[in-house]
Structures are given as C-alpha cells and as structure tokens.
Amino acid sequence: MSREEDKIGSGWFEVEPFHVDVTGHLALGVLGNELLNCADAHAERRGFGMTWLHDNRCTWVLSRLVMEMERMPRQHERFCIRTWVENVYRLFTDRDYEMITAEGEVLGYARSVWAMIDMDTRKPKDLLALHGGQIAGYVCDKACPIERPGRIKVRAEEPVRTYRAQYGDIDVNGHVNSVKYVEHMLDLFPLEWFREKRIRRFEVAYHAESYYGDTLSFYREEAGDGAYGIEVRKEGGEVVCRSKVEFI
Amino acid sequence: MSREEDKIGSGWFEVEPFHVDVTGHLALGVLGNELLNCADAHAERRGFGMTWLHDNRCTWVLSRLVMEMERMPRQHERFCIRTWVENVYRLFTDRDYEMITAEGEVLGYARSVWAMIDMDTRKPKDLLALHGGQIAGYVCDKACPIERPGRIKVRAEEPVRTYRAQYGDIDVNGHVNSVKYVEHMLDLFPLEWFREKRIRRFEVAYHAESYYGDTLSFYREEAGDGAYGIEVRKEGGEVVCRSKVEFI
Structure with a gap:
C-alpha cells in the first residue's frame, strides 16, 4: 500500500430495504448521512474526531456538500465509501469521497467543505495551527474528478413551501x-x-x-438544463442554505 | 446451543451520529427500521424472505408493531437485536424482538404481527399451508415479557395536523x-x-x-397516565393507522 493509499479511509455499506426510495435505489439523504459518518470515523482515527472535539470544546461545521452519481446503488447492493482530505486551509478543509462497488465500478464522487468552530465563542479555529500543524500531513493527492461547489443564486420571490421544524428534524446539538x-x-x-429521471448532481x-x-x-427556481436552485430562508429572511439539483 | 436458541436470529448495530434524536439517543423510527430489517433477514434465511416472496408474487404486510424500551441506546453504543417467531396462525404470525447490549443488559422488547398477501389479488395467504407447513417449525418458546398490542380508540374530531405525503415518504412498493x-x-x-420525558411504549x-x-x-387525544392515542385518516375518513404513545 502506498503512502497516499494509507491516507484514504473506507467503509462498506449494504443498501437496506428502508434506505431506498420509490425507485428501489439508495435515497440521496441516506447517502449524505453515510458520507458524514465516514468523515467522522476517518477524522476520529486521525485524532480530530468526536472525542478530541468534545474535550477541546470544538466542533466541525459542514459548509458545502456536493454529491455526483453515475448511478445510485440498489436495494441489498453493497458498496464502499472511500474518503480523503484534499486540502487544508486556515479556515476550511476539503474532504472528498468516492463510491465504488465490490467489482470496482465507480458509482460516483462527492466533495465536502468543513470549518472547525469553538463551541463557546462560535468562532472559527485556525486548522493549520491544530495538533502542531499535523492536519496538513493528512492531505492526499487522490483525484476527485467532479466540479467543485459553485456559487448558487436563487432570485425567486414567492416560496413554494413553508415548513415548521419538528422534533424529528433536530440533531443532538x-x-x-x-x-x-x-x-x-x-x-x-x-x-x-424520480421515476422518470434521476439526480445527477446535488x-x-x-x-x-x-x-x-x-x-x-x-x-x-429553474436554472436551465434540468437544474433547479433552491433557497431556504428563516422568518425575517435570513438564508439558511442554498442548493442546486440537476435532474437528467 | 439449544434447539430453541437456533431459532433466534440476531444482528449487531452501532448507533450512528445521524440516527440519534435531540437527546443523543437512538431515534424510535430508526429502531423501527432496524427491527423490520432484522425480520426480513431472519425470514430470508428461512426461505420466506424477499427472494421467495418475489418469485411467488407474495409480500409480508406489517399489521402491528409495539416497542417497549427500558432505555434507548446512546450515540456510538453497540447493541444487538434478537428476533424470533412466537406464533403462526392461518392469517397472522407474531414475531418478537429483544434488544440487548454487549454486557447483556436488556434495553427493551418489541412485538410485531404480520400477514402475507398475494401481490396480484391482495388476498391473504394461508401461512400454515406454505412450504408444506414448514413455518410452524420455526416457532420458538422464548418469552417476550411485554404486553401484546391492544385495541386503540381515538375519538378526537379535529385533526391537530394535516400532511400531504411527499416523495421521501414513499417506499419501493x-x-x-x-x-x-x-x-x-x-x-x-x-x-x-423528548428532553424531559421518554417514550416507554409505542x-x-x-x-x-x-x-x-x-x-x-x-x-x-389524551388517554391518561402520560399516554396519547393518535389516528391517521385519509381524505374521506378512511383510517390508515392508529397509535398509542406512552411518555414517562
């Protein structure tokens, strides 16, 4: 195993019956959960996981997530998520993912961007200064051949839906x-x-x-070529998140 | 291993960060998913799983589910779900579950009642006649010390919420x-x-x-002693499901 290969974390998953959507393929939200779990497990093994975070009153904050799939795995199919750190900057780190089958078929890739904040002050930490700069040594040169997250603009003025956040939406934080x-x-x-098309990129x-x-x-709002921009705002207008979904 | 022990299926689970609720304990819905997955895996190994069902144009239909927990496992905790068949009748079968930790602490129990229907006619199958009556041989005498599902009555006349079923609610069927x-x-x-109390029985x-x-x-509607009855109806009034939730 090369030194670069050493820097890649991996985990196997089986697509359970309750993790598929109406088409019998893995639901995108479940894939998102698994990516974030893999990131946590990989960071944990390198000393930047939950345990260290908890002791240091810090937390990782997800800033961007892109998932781009050639195809989604089907019910009962097994696949592997591989994850590695592409870049570390002072305030952000780029973490990439590859989804492959046991036969080596690449199902897709994902990219994520993370910051670390102090839980008390809510201020960002200097990633390059943590653990004596150790984090930079985890950067791996494996390629992630999908476009980086871009700028999303949504100009729509009338909401298509309003929703009040419930018990089931709330995490442990x-x-x-x-x-x-x-x-x-x-x-x-x-x-x-979802039956007639599929999501190529989210x-x-x-x-x-x-x-x-x-x-x-x-x-x-429609953004052309089967793509849609979505913006979520709180009462008062503060933007919570923006998304771009591409159906093909 | 005794003959009875042979009849019990089991699976280990780790409570992933995205499977907990605001309290940091396993969400009840996720536990429900895992119970149903275990049932499928156990039935599959006995020749009554997805493969046989698919070939015979049959499907299991969940009629009742009761979960009763002493405590819910916490984030990152590992626990085992054990499942066995308690009874087989002509039209229904009772399947039970026990949730235990690696140290043998019993976290709780669950009960489920299933029917099998023909996918084309939607008519129930005679379970005792399937596979030459083989299913009756799977009945296990392990005890499940929680009350059987009861009759749920809800007399409320004004809905507390209406909800339109979305893409994310729909399964592969x-x-x-x-x-x-x-x-x-x-x-x-x-x-x-959920922060101040917990659900003892659902x-x-x-x-x-x-x-x-x-x-x-x-x-x-309130049913006394921290219990609530819930009824879900479709437009036109048809009852879809009824539930009883006990907070303590």
Whole structure:
C-alpha cells in the first residue's frame, strides 16, 4: 500500500430495504448521512474526531456538500465509501469521497467543505495551527474528478413551501440536521420526476443554523438544463442554505 | 446451543451520529427500521424472505408493531437485536424482538404481527399451508415479557395536523413507508417532552395503505397516565393507522 493509499479511509455499506426510495435505489439523504459518518470515523482515527472535539470544546461545521452519481446503488447492493482530505486551509478543509462497488465500478464522487468552530465563542479555529500543524500531513493527492461547489443564486420571490421544524428534524446539538434540509428540498419535486429521471448532481451550501419551531420557507427556481436552485430562508429572511439539483 | 436458541436470529448495530434524536439517543423510527430489517433477514434465511416472496408474487404486510424500551441506546453504543417467531396462525404470525447490549443488559422488547398477501389479488395467504407447513417449525418458546398490542380508540374530531405525503415518504412498493407514519406521529409532540420525558411504549396498528399525494389528517387525544392515542385518516375518513404513545 502506498503512502497516499494509507491516507484514504473506507467503509462498506449494504443498501437496506428502508434506505431506498420509490425507485428501489439508495435515497440521496441516506447517502449524505453515510458520507458524514465516514468523515467522522476517518477524522476520529486521525485524532480530530468526536472525542478530541468534545474535550477541546470544538466542533466541525459542514459548509458545502456536493454529491455526483453515475448511478445510485440498489436495494441489498453493497458498496464502499472511500474518503480523503484534499486540502487544508486556515479556515476550511476539503474532504472528498468516492463510491465504488465490490467489482470496482465507480458509482460516483462527492466533495465536502468543513470549518472547525469553538463551541463557546462560535468562532472559527485556525486548522493549520491544530495538533502542531499535523492536519496538513493528512492531505492526499487522490483525484476527485467532479466540479467543485459553485456559487448558487436563487432570485425567486414567492416560496413554494413553508415548513415548521419538528422534533424529528433536530440533531443532538439542537440544530436542524444538515441532511434533513436535503430531504425537505427533494420533497419539493414531484414523485414522477424520480421515476422518470434521476439526480445527477446535488449541491448544498450551508449559511446559518435553524432551530426547533423555526418556520422555513423554500424558494425554488429553474436554472436551465434540468437544474433547479433552491433557497431556504428563516422568518425575517435570513438564508439558511442554498442548493442546486440537476435532474437528467 | 439449544434447539430453541437456533431459532433466534440476531444482528449487531452501532448507533450512528445521524440516527440519534435531540437527546443523543437512538431515534424510535430508526429502531423501527432496524427491527423490520432484522425480520426480513431472519425470514430470508428461512426461505420466506424477499427472494421467495418475489418469485411467488407474495409480500409480508406489517399489521402491528409495539416497542417497549427500558432505555434507548446512546450515540456510538453497540447493541444487538434478537428476533424470533412466537406464533403462526392461518392469517397472522407474531414475531418478537429483544434488544440487548454487549454486557447483556436488556434495553427493551418489541412485538410485531404480520400477514402475507398475494401481490396480484391482495388476498391473504394461508401461512400454515406454505412450504408444506414448514413455518410452524420455526416457532420458538422464548418469552417476550411485554404486553401484546391492544385495541386503540381515538375519538378526537379535529385533526391537530394535516400532511400531504411527499416523495421521501414513499417506499419501493409505492406506499407511504410504515416507519414514516411513526416519525410523523412523533412530530406531533413538543421537543421539550423528548428532553424531559421518554417514550416507554409505542404501539401502532396499520389498517390501510396511503399513497403519494394523499392528504393525511392526524387526530390526537389524551388517554391518561402520560399516554396519547393518535389516528391517521385519509381524505374521506378512511383510517390508515392508529397509535398509542406512552411518555414517562
């Protein structure tokens, strides 16, 4: 195994019956959960996981997530998620993912961008200064051949839906779970679209937290070529997150 | 291993960060999913799983589910689900579950009642006649020390919420997923209740299927001693499911 290969974390998954959508393929939200779990496990083994975070009153904050799939695995299919760190900057780190089958078929790739904040001050930490700069040694040169997250603009002025955040949306930190936004955004599209097309690329940028009881307004607009921009705003207009969904 | 022990299926689970609720404990809906997955895996190994069902144009239909927990496992905790068949009747079979930790602490029990239907005619199959009566040989005498599902009555006349079934609610059979009802029912209660109390027992009885676009009305009423009855009805009044939730 090369030194670069050593830097890649991996985990095997089986697509369980309750993790598929109407088409019998893995639901995008479940894939998102698994990616975030893999990131946590990989960081944990390198000393930047939950345990260290908890002791140091820090937490990773997900800023961007892009998933781009050639195909989604089917019910009962096994696949592997591989994850590695592409870049570390002072305030952000890029973590990439590859999804492959046991036969080596690449199902797709994902990219994520993370910051680390102090839980008390909510201020960002200097990643390059942590553990004596050790994190930079984890950067891996494996390629992630999908486009980086871009700038998402949504100009729609009338929400297509409003939703009040419920018990089931809230994670252990008291925030709406980042993957729940993804699920609520997919629910803005008709069921037939998921049967007749598929999502090639899903991109989300997180801007602010929302909480139990917040009324979230969803704005959607066509962005051409089967793509849709979605913006989620809180009462008062603060943008919570923006997304771009590409159906093909 | 005794003959009875041979009849028990088991699977280990780790409580992943995205499977916990605001309290940091396994979400009830996720536990429900895992129970149903275990049932499928156990039935599969005995020749009554997805493969046989698919070839014979049959499907298991969940009629009742009761979960009763001493405590819910916490994030990153590992636990085992053990499942066995308690009874087989002509039209129904009782399947039980036990949740235990690696140290042997019993976390709780569950009970489920299933029927098998022909997918074309939607008529129930005679379970005692299948595979030459082989199913009766799987009955195990292990005890399940929680009350059987009871009769649930809800007399409330004004819905506390209405909800239109979305893409994310629909399973591969085109129905609202049985666990999604559980999640929507829990969302009827304030977040504080989950922080201050916990659910000791959750019971659900399924009466009819609902589909994409159906408007579901949720009726809730106090049943005394921290218990609540919930009824889900479709437009036109048909009862989809009824539930009883006990907070302590």
